[in-house]
Amino acid sequence: MTRSPENDVKKGPWSIEEDQKLIEYIQKHGQGNWQTLPKKAGLNRCGKSCRLRWTNYLRPGIKRGGFSAEEEATIIALHKELGNKWSRIAAHLPKRTDNEIKNFWNTHLKKKLLKRGIDPTTHKSIPDFNLLNLLQAQLLSVSNLYNFINPLDPALNYNLQANSKDFVKIQILQKLMQVINPNPTQYFQGNSNLGDLIQHNTDLTIDPLQAESMIAGFSNISPLLNQQHTSTSNSLPCFDGEMIPSPILDDNVKDYPSNTYNSEYSLPSLVSVTPDSSIFNNLESIEQSHIPTEASEQSSVFDALENLVNDEASSSFWKYILG
């Protein structure tokens, strides 16, 4: 025997009248059998829908919205212990429903933990978090380079556009950036620069040595950056022709003791910088030698990305990121 079909029942948001009918019936008769309740209560709804409406919305004593800091901490702690067992978590929070806790987790707490560099699935710190920052900045650099090379000439962008695989990768990186910094106005704008990005992300910490590697990484992607970097090492380059002061690249940072540097966060396999390169003096040479379809130009970014994604230790995090 199969279950009776409930195709003719109403779906979607509940009206005030429906709510009233359900409340009045349950107050008078109790919950009883949810399967038969709708008919008895005069509702054209399935029993499941009635039960959900009652338990998540109409039931007396339900507290909705406005999660306190204590409740937040409790949810995080319980989630660490129980995982996505929302009903069990809700049992520890009187007046809260599992559905609301689940929604609150997915819309607020998950992002909060990610911003703190904590994997919301495992509740462990994300080993790749600083590297993710690096990728974010590198993508910005790449995007700026494209903008700089070619605001108008489609021929110069042709090779990039023809390489759909790299486009997919760029899209993934863009998504990574959105996770860290959901403000979309910072991406793919000609005047964006690394300094703005770092200053904006006040939550994020960037290891000084890593910042050095970051510049090296930029240089691999953008020869123009490389040239500027070598000319003023205590400034961060940007593509609008200005140099912005960088507090993380002063002389003290250069002497940053290597034994305090956590190699776990180091940049994997960046190609060495070639500061004396002289082929970037004009756009033509850039076009000939450094259009990004040349695998070597983007490899540092994408190799790093692929290494991250393939790392089992952080797979749940990346699974979340890549959706």
Added chain:
DNA sequence: AACCACATCAACCGCCAGATA
């Protein structure tokens, strides 16, 4: 004012486990 992108959350769907015939 219109449009767009993103965030929020109520509600739905499919699955599962325990109860029952």
Added chain:
DNA sequence: TTATCTGGCGGTTGATGTGGT
């Protein structure tokens, strides 16, 4: 023992709200 019913759970969807351009 098996088939079916029922309630509960977690994941997902889609309508709506909000803020930025």
